[in-house]
Amino acid sequence: MNKQPLLEKLQLGxxxxxxxxxxxxxxxxxxxxxEKTPFDIHVEYYRQRASAGLIISEGSQISxxxxxxxxxxxxxxxxxxxxxxxxxxAVHEEGGKIFIQLWHVGRMSHPDFHGGELPHAPSAINxxxxxxxxxxxxxxxxxxEMTIExxxxxxxxxxxxxxxxxxxxxxxxxxxSSNGYLLHQFFNRxxxxxxxxxxxxxxxxxxxxxxxxxxxxxxxxxxxxxVRLNPSLHxxxxxxxxxxxxxxxxxxxxxxxxxxxxxxHLSEPFNDVSDIPHAVTQIAxxxxxxxxxxxIINASFDQERGNQYILEGLADAVAYGxxxxxxxxxxxxxxxxxxxxxxxxxxxxxxxEKGFTDYPKLTVSKSI
Numbered sequence: 001m002n003k004q005p006l007l008e009k010l011q012l013g014x015x016x017x018x019x020x021x022x023x024x025x026x027x028x029x030x031x032x033x034x035e036k037t038p039f040d041i042h043v044e045y046y047r048q049r050a051s052a053g054l055i056i057s058e059g060s061q062i063s064x065x066x067x068x069x070x071x072x073x074x075x076x077x078x079x080x081x082x083x084x085x086x087x088x089x090a091v092h093e094e095g096g097k098i099f100i101q102l103w104h105v106g107r108m109s110h111p112d113f114h115g116g117e118l119p120h121a122p123s124a125i126n127x128x129x130x131x132x133x134x135x136x137x138x139x140x141x142x143x144x145e146m147t148i149e150x151x152x153x154x155x156x157x158x159x160x161x162x163x164x165x166x167x168x169x170x171x172x173x174x175x176x177s178s179n180g181y182l183l184h185q186f187f188n189r190x191x192x193x194x195x196x197x198x199x200x201x202x203x204x205x206x207x208x209x210x211x212x213x214x215x216x217x218x219x220x221x222x223x224x225x226x227v228r229l230n231p232s233l234h235x236x237x238x239x240x241x242x243x244x245x246x247x248x249x250x251x252x253x254x255x256x257x258x259x260x261x262x263x264x265h266l267s268e269p270f271n272d273v274s275d276i277p278h279a280v281t282q283i284a285x286x287x288x289x290x291x292x293x294x295x296i297i298n299a300s301f302d303q304e305r306g307n308q309y310i311l312e313g314l315a316d317a318v319a320y321g322x323x324x325x326x327x328x329x330x331x332x333x334x335x336x337x338x339x340x341x342x343x344x345x346x347x348x349x350x351x352x353e354k355g356f357t358d359y360p361k362l363t364v365s366k367s368i
Contacts, residue, residue: 005310006303007335010053010317012294013223013262015097015171017053017317020310021331024298024319025056025101025174025228029132029349030356031073036061038073038083043090044357048328050096053317056174056226056265057087059103062161063154065120066182067113068105069132071351075100075161081168088169099172099226099262100165102158106182107143107191108237118144120154122185122192122199127238129180132349140238151198151208154182159215162225172224172262173216177209179230179267180237187248190240202248209252213259226296227256228265231287232279236270241279250290257292264291265319268299284314303334329361338362 010017030041046055060075061067067074074080084100091098107121110131121143130137146154162173177183185191186208192199198207209227216225231249234241256264266283273279280286284297297309298319306318324330326343333340347355 004303004334005307006318007331010294012054012097013172013260014221015224015262017097018051018095019053019331020317021053021306021334022296022298022317022319023049023052023055023324023330024321025058025176026321026325027058027069027072027349028356029069029071030351032071032351035077035079035083036067036072036074037077037079038087041353041357042073042083043086046087046098047090047094048357048361049324049330050091050094050098051329051331052096052324053331055091055096055098056319057098057100057170059101059176060084060161061103061105063104063157065114065154066104066157068109068119070134070349072103075102075164075168076157081164084165084168084170088171092169097171099174099224100168100170101174101176101228102161102165103176104154104157104182106185107140108181109143110138111141112138118142120144120146120150121182122146122194125191125193127180127191129238145194148196148198155208155211155215158212159219162216163219166220172226173220174226174228174265175209175212175216176228178228178233180233180239183209183212184230184233184239187252188239189242189244189248191238202244202251206248206252206255210255213261217259222260223262225259225261226263226265227261228267229253230267230270231283232269232273232276232281233267234269234271234273234276234279241273241276243278245278246280249287253287253290261293263294263296263316265296265298268297270299284309288314303337325355326359328359333362336362
């Protein structure tokens, strides 16, 4: 394949991407310091992968209340902003672009992260999942139902985090509204049984996302805001689809057309949902005709399938996760139709450089 759609430039609002190969956001648990601040190994990790058309950073908590995994970096303190500045500078020096993913895990957290206090969630419903705590995996608990005041404060936390992201030099932000975390918990009727303005109807359950977008666009350009959604998530991260799940995402994605966002980032199903009632097995096929803006698609794509989706107009760009872990030069490998290195799952979430910054580039591996 001499001319690959993946390798063509893409205009993302005011930003021109050198290609359509996006580095997906991936939790790597390397911020093993008291401040939960990115440091030198983060700088090197992202610098190595700056040939991606766009890097979307690992999820970064918007507040101490938002944390739910060990050693994940935040974007809510001055020290964290300073740490991220070094990362964005390194990526920009290599000619890359980088957005930060704004994250609140909601009920997927654990009291161990909050001085014994319960995690916050739309409703007091245990996801019956596991939380990765400093003492290892623990069973999740029944969370605390958020008050209206706590919801409003969380929206302000998103806004402040976005402002911090701009100060840190990011090209934009991605609102993590996916994968069973806080905003996704509001959308789903099996995790949100509120009876106030944030519960009940589809419009009410989706309300918080649009309030977050509205708050963030007060502190940064609307066309530097991305949104990530996972409509058919089922049986993972405590989420269960029902008859209102897909209609809820139909409503959300149609309403997102009212905004001039940078992009919408959708995930294909993480697991086989072909036998799950009400789930959609082909997300891009359903929502490309609905969403009028730039669409990024994600989940288990290889080079050939990525090119095919862009060629067929099903997406404008494709996000790759694990292949970017073990192939920092993924774009160059695609350009050369070169083989990809395998990743080591044992080092996905362990501290230090091993399995993080020590994967060789193709030219290096050839000379060994």
